[in-house]
Amino acid sequence: MSAHAEKISYGGLIKNGIFGENPIFRVALSLCPAVAVTSTVRGGVLMGVGVLFVQTMVNLTVSIFRKFIHPRVRIPAYILIIATWVTVTDLSLNAFAHDAYKMIGLYIKLIVAFAIILSRAELFASKNKVVPSFFDGLGMGIGFLLALTVISFFRELVGKGSLFGHAIVSTKPVLIFIMPAGGFFVVGLLMGLFNWIDIKFFGGGGASGGGH
Numbered sequence: 001m002s003a004h005a006e007k008i009s010y011g012g013l014i015k016n017g018i019f020g021e022n023p024i025f026r027v028a029l030s031l032c033p034a035v036a037v038t039s040t041v042r043g044g045v046l047m048g049v050g051v052l053f054v055q056t057m058v059n060l061t062v063s064i065f066r067k068f069i070h071p072r073v074r075i076p077a078y079i080l081i082i083a084t085w086v087t088v089t090d091l092s093l094n095a096f097a098h099d100a101y102k103m104i105g106l107y108i109k110l111i112v113a114f115a116i117i118l119s120r121a122e123l124f125a126s127k128n129k130v131v132p133s134f135f136d137g138l139g140m141g142i143g144f145l146l147a148l149t150v151i152s153f154f155r156e157l158v159g160k161g162s163l164f165g166h167a168i169v170s171t172k173p174v175l176i177f178i179m180p181a182g183g184f185f186v187v188g189l190l191m192g193l194f195n196w197i198d199i200k201f202f203g204g205g206g207a208s209g210g211g212h
Contacts, residue, residue, distance in 0.1 A: 013132060017139025019198070021140070023147065024187065025147055025191045025195065026198075030051075030116045033148075035183035035184055037107050038148055038151045038155055038186075039156065040156050040164075041152045041156050042152075043103055044149055044152025045149055046100050046103065046104050049145060050089050050093070050111060051114065051116075051117070051144050052142060052144065053141070054141075056134060057088075058081055058082050058085055059125040059133040062081060062133070063126070063128060063129060065081075069126070078118055078121045079112070082112050082117055082121070090109060093105065116144065120137060120140055154177070155183060158174050158177045159175060159177030159178035160173050
């Protein structure tokens with residue numbers, strides 16, 4: 001394979017994570033955190049960055065050790081790898097960004113149970129070499145980060161009339177948008193819009209799946 005073809009392939013993996021198999025808007029995985037932490041843009045961005053790091057490092061680790069992990073214990077092994085990188089993220093955030101940790105520290109620990117991370121370890125990283133696995137994890141992580149950022153943008157703007165804690169509009173906010181029910185409503189609307197654009201203009205097949 002030529003260097004140019006490799007670049008196209010790696011770029012395609014990133015594009016796939018953002019558009020083709022976006023964890024939230026296309027695959028519909030990890031919807032619970034998409035609601036739990038997106039009442040503010042800051043919370044959504046911080047969680048997205050955490051997932052981006054964990055997803056990328058888990059893909060790398062699983063790919064490196066894929067030939068040494070017995071198929072019968074692969075799921076427990078993947079969970080252990082995920083838990084290790086979540087712990088690294090949790091401790092690092094607490095040590096170097098304590099204010100951010102106080103905001104999302106509880107949710108960082110729950111990344112261990114995010115379906116999207118385990119699914120990419122099983123479906124891609126365990127079957128591919130290190131570099132493609134890195135770009136797959138990077139693409140999925142960026143897709144997750146962008147999805148949380150968009151969701152939190154609309155929820156904070158409409159539900160609080162602010163962005164990053166700064167007042168933007170003076171009209172009365174629609175408080176339901178910062179509540180869990182409003183979060184699922186926003187996720188559903190944005191998922192529908194995302195998939196309509198994909199089907200209408202790019203010939204996509206819409207969202208599928210579901211999970212935590």
